[in-house]
Amino acid sequence: MIIAERKPIQEITASLVPYKNVLMVGCNTCVAVCLAGGAKEVSVLSAVLRLALRENQPELTIAERCVERQCEAEMNAELATEIGSYDAVLSTACGVGVQTLAEQFPETVVLPALNTKFMGRPEELGVWSERCAGCGNCVLDRFGGICPVTRCSKNLLNGPCGGSANGRCEVDPVNIPCAWQLIYDRLARLGQLERLTAIEPAKDWSTSRHGGPRRVIRKDVKL
């Protein structure tokens, strides 16, 4: 899932200065799970913004809506009849949701309320961590299901580096486990340590961001 974080309130209030009548639209999928932009967070943020702007922008009104998945135009269709009556939309979806709204409603100003961070998972209550960088050519089969691209701070495919100590990464030993220690331990558990004797060739990054914006096309489901 996509993990995001609310922008600083001052940044959001600054972006709202030119507007009087704002629609805040949340997304009830990824950003609801990471407690950044679901229906609940829309209510909390809009309440804080109303309180914060009560004196300086007393005429500002903020309406609240939440769609199921803002990255799918069909799910935003319910906004079509009313979205034109607002000066701006403040979206608490990830960057994909914000751009979907902007593409779908070209006459409407759409502002982001979140900073989209990464693809990851909930690790424990209140903690989310990165798992995939979307490299476009998954190598998890060779590394015991642990991604060296994302979880090794130096993206090493033939690790570890010299900075791994006591199973921790030198970049931030407190918070980051050494991905190569994790890979070693996992392969040992699976009885596949011999995999580490093979040199992983240089990765072809053209499948990643280096090849420009990417598309996936499935002819079998495309009309």
Added chain:
Amino acid sequence: MNKLVIIGCDRSAGEALRSLQETGYCLPEGVIYQPLPCGGSLDVLHVLRALESGAERVLVLSCYADACRSFNGNTWAEKRTAAAQALLTEAGLGQERITYRQVSPNMSADLGAWIHTLINLEPVEAQDRA
């Protein structure tokens, strides 16, 4: 306008308030009590909505640690109060609008004193300007 909204666990804050009322005490004008089944059911939104609806201050009350019937309701009440305070601070509004206290059912005199203190503080806007 409500000067003060008290949001509290009904098992502790509510009991303390009822004991106080049995002595003839009436909540002062502009003070309302909003009971929660447990401090753990406090939501940041309860606090913000109270302020949005015109409360000058919010007092959040939960049980003492280890006295919560649901084990850690007091911890969640304290955390969520702190989250609401952090939001107000970030928004430049000052966290002193929100007070958190732990209370037990036999602390009716303390509760009466806290209410008295909070409703007699200067309005927050006046403090901000000072």
